[in-house]
Amino acid sequence: MSFESFIKVNKTISNSYVEEWKKQGKKIVGYYCSYIPEEILVSGGILPFRMRSVEAEGTSRADTILSRFNCSFVRASLDLAMQGKYNFLDGLVVMNSCDHARRMYDIWKYKIIGKLEGIEENFGLFFISLPHIITERGYNWLLEEFTFFKENLEKTYNITISEENLKTAIKTLNENRKLLKEIHKFRILDKPKLNGVEALKLNIATTATPKEISNQVLSSYLQSLKDREGISDYRARLLITGSLIDDPTFLKIIEDVGGLVVSDLLCFGVRNFWDLTPETGDPLESITKRYYEKISCPRMMDDHDRRFKFLQELIKEAKVDGVIGTRIEFCDLNGCECMLYEHELEDLNIPMLSLDRDYFVGDKGRFKTRFEAFIEQIE
Ligand code: SF4
Numbered sequence: 001m002s003f004e005s006f007i008k009v010n011k012t013i014s015n016s017y018v019e020e021w022k023k024q025g026k027k028i029v030g031y032y033c034s035y036i037p038e039e040i041l042v043s044g045g046i047l048p049f050r051m052r053s054v055e056a057e058g059t060s061r062a063d064t065i066l067s068r069f070n071c072s073f074v075r076a077s078l079d080l081a082m083q084g085k086y087n088f089l090d091g092l093v094v095m096n097s098c099d100h101a102r103r104m105y106d107i108w109k110y111k112i113i114g115k116l117e118g119i120e121e122n123f124g125l126f127f128i129s130l131p132h133i134i135t136e137r138g139y140n141w142l143l144e145e146f147t148f149f150k151e152n153l154e155k156t157y158n159i160t161i162s163e164e165n166l167k168t169a170i171k172t173l174n175e176n177r178k179l180l181k182e183i184h185k186f187r188i189l190d191k192p193k194l195n196g197v198e199a200l201k202l203n204i205a206t207t208a209t210p211k212e213i214s215n216q217v218l219s220s221y222l223q224s225l226k227d228r229e230g231i232s233d234y235r236a237r238l239l240i241t242g243s244l245i246d247d248p249t250f251l252k253i254i255e256d257v258g259g260l261v262v263s264d265l266l267c268f269g270v271r272n273f274w275d276l277t278p279e280t281g282d283p284l285e286s287i288t289k290r291y292y293e294k295i296s297c298p299r300m301m302d303d304h305d306r307r308f309k310f311l312q313e314l315i316k317e318a319k320v321d322g323v324i325g326t327r328i329e330f331c332d333l334n335g336c337e338c339m340l341y342e343h344e345l346e347d348l349n350i351p352m353l354s355l356d357r358d359y360f361v362g363d364k365g366r367f368k369t370r371f372e373a374f375i376e377q378i379e
Helices: 003-011 016-023 038-043 072-082 103-112 136-157 163-187 196-206 211-226 249-256 283-293 304-317 332-347 364-378
Strands: 028-031 047-050 091-095 124-128 236-242 259-265 322-328 352-357
Touching (some): 003 196, 003 211, 016 028, 016 047, 028 038, 038 047, 091 103, 091 136, 103 124, 136 283, 163 196, 163 211, 163 259, 196 211, 196 249, 196 259, 236 304, 236 332, 249 364, 259 304, 259 364, 304 332, 322 332, 322 364, 352 364
Parallel strands (some): 028 047, 091 124, 236 259, 236 322, 322 352
């Protein structure tokens, strides 16, 4: 797979590699949240495919099922499914990540599977329940959930997942994360070798292509970065956090007015690759430990302090001048989190811009004005 076709993956839902994978008769299972254990899917020879909403132009179909008082990212992804854009999937894993995404389990069960052309009755639908606080009891709960998920996959697709398969998958996923962490180091240089748009495109592509392929592309890309000229014509070094961003054009608005997004705390970004899975001990226990204790999402209620400490480390290592926090309407988890960050960063004299938005970028002018004013304030 060439770098050019890899970096374009972010623009569309399906891609040439998904088509090739299907031609080989192999399974693809979609998932909504970065807490879904990709290792378990990969160990079963299944392609994990992160649900996105890029290509959506509206939510008119989805709104006939899911009220407009729901996250527009989730509604847009449902609208695409109702258009048949996700017909290449053989299954879907949903988690209680937030009150919006979790609805997808019921909606696919009662409104999509066997009702929509191309999504047949034998479509695999899985639910994983993740505790909201980090405790020993919670860890055992999640280990049970992941074990059940593995067994459910084996039954649904008539496959066997051995300990060796799991250990191999852990190595493959860790290699992918290590490559993304190495690339991140080139992003935080005084003269970064890549901008935020490119970094997000890479991260998205790794969630929509087989890890073995993305590892090949990322390792040759990493080599190419060493000879690349650094970026110096920017006005402010920015970190972006808040609700999910799966469309790089949103970051382009910031970078077109002179901001450079040198870091992020996003679930399609740093939060997705920062933590490795231990390669020793029982593989299912190691996978559970990694996902349960990784840099958390605001859905983990008792873990804000650890997230804020990590945010400060990211700000320090990347010499960030200002933070941008965005909240998709009705995304209460990130709304509360950004509000807390705003107060905490004020005490540290680090400027933060908090913005409410819809999933659809729409009126770019409004954002352009806000970002320009924020960058001027920092300058
Ligand atoms: S953006 Fe917020 S509301 Fe939407 S799926 Fe993510 S966490 Fe849930």
